[in-house]
Amino acid sequence: MLQTVLHSVSYAGVWPGQARLSLDDFLTRAWSLGYEGVMLMAKRPHLSVLDFENVATERLRWRIDELGLKVACLAGYTDFTIGSDRPDIPTREMQVLYVTQLARLAATLGSKLVRVFTGYCRPNVGYDQAWNWCVESLKESSRRAADFGVTLALQNHHDTAAHFESFADLLDDVDEPNCQAAFDAWSPALHGSDLVVAVKRLGSRIVHTTVADYVRRPRFSYVPNLVNYVSEPDAIRAVPMGEGFIDYDSFFAALRDVGYQGAVAYEMCSPLRGGGSEENLDRYAKQFLEWMRDTSQA
Numbered sequence: 001m002l003q004t005v006l007h008s009v010s011y012a013g014v015w016p017g018q019a020r021l022s023l024d025d026f027l028t029r030a031w032s033l034g035y036e037g038v039m040l041m042a043k044r045p046h047l048s049v050l051d052f053e054n055v056a057t058e059r060l061r062w063r064i065d066e067l068g069l070k071v072a073c074l075a076g077y078t079d080f081t082i083g084s085d086r087p088d089i090p091t092r093e094m095q096v097l098y099v100t101q102l103a104r105l106a107a108t109l110g111s112k113l114v115r116v117f118t119g120y121c122r123p124n125v126g127y128d129q130a131w132n133w134c135v136e137s138l139k140e141s142s143r144r145a146a147d148f149g150v151t152l153a154l155q156n157h158h159d160t161a162a163h164f165e166s167f168a169d170l171l172d173d174v175d176e177p178n179c180q181a182a183f184d185a186w187s188p189a190l191h192g193s194d195l196v197v198a199v200k201r202l203g204s205r206i207v208h209t210t211v212a213d214y215v216r217r218p219r220f221s222y223v224p225n226l227v228n229y230v231s232e233p234d235a236i237r238a239v240p241m242g243e244g245f246i247d248y249d250s251f252f253a254a255l256r257d258v259g260y261q262g263a264v265a266y267e268m269c270s271p272l273r274g275g276g277s278e279e280n281l282d283r284y285a286k287q288f289l290e291w292m293r294d295t296s297q298a
Contacts (some may be wrong), residue, residue: 001296002260004289006030006070007039007210007267008046011281012084014269016278019022023047027067033285037070039115039210039265042102043077049101056109064109071111073153073182073208076102080137081130081160082121091096092137096144099152103145112146113153113208115182118160118170130160134175142176153182162189164198171205185251190236196248201256206258210265211288213244215273230243238272240284254294266294281283 007244011029013020020028023046030038042049052060052265064071083091102114118134142152154171156162161170164183171181182204188198199206214236220229241248266288274280 005265073113088192107148176248
């Protein structure tokens with residue numbers, strides 16, 4: 001059975017109405033729910049590099065060991081196209097330093113993975129320029145992370161290389177052995193891509209995956225002079241695992257076919273059906289574990 005991991009963003013109060021736990025309270029909650037490991041949000045209010053150095057990091061490592069948990073991954077937050085409006089500010093250098101510090105922190109906490117992103121689209125940045133910035137930044141970040149024995153797990157989240165074919169191309173261009181894929185199902189599912197084809201395209205490069213399930217809700221804007229509506233992009237609302245539109249059965253079957261042995265992290269990083277109370281968050285987190293048990297027996 002794949003290792004079950006709870007992403008701390010799930011209890012970080014990052015969306016309106018979501019309950020917020022301290023990092024220590026989150027660790028206790030993950031343990032009490034029955035998770036084997038954690039994925040730690042590498043920013044405040046949880047694991048900021050500004051707050052965890054030396055003694056604080058050692059205390060955190062002791063607490064994690066005491067609970068019998070494993071740190072599967074540190075969740076970094078990068079955007080390598082940001083700051084294009086002020087090229088005099090070394091924004092990408094700052095982000096490379098951030099990733100380097102996360103790699104150092106991960107090694108201290110016994111983790112081999114740091115999750116990173118590519119970059120968002122910006123009106124004043126061309127496609128090729130954004131691509132090159134991401135490649136250059138990921139390449140340097142990877143080389144620096146390698147000094148700590150850490151792999152960068154690039155998540156298919158931001159605009160640059162959002163499609164799985166482009167995502168594979170980007171990894172080819174980075175061409176560093178410790179820059180691999182944190183490949184999730186929700187992104188290609190929203191694009192209408194075949195999940196099995198997508199997973200098999202990435203294959204053994206997949207070192208981590210984060211899951212959540214969603215339903216689509218159609219949206220419309222009223223046009224008074226036509227006495228009618230025009231369609232808007234669907235709203236996406238998180239629901240318990242197995243109740244949404246994402247074909248996770250095919251996704252996990254494909255992961256098994258490519259020999260995936262990494263962790264599966266569950267996250268609640270957007271508004272949930274039922275709200276953001278601790279009770280509802282716990283209900284979702286427990287249902288994920290039940291769903292994983294059923295999936296492993298299928």
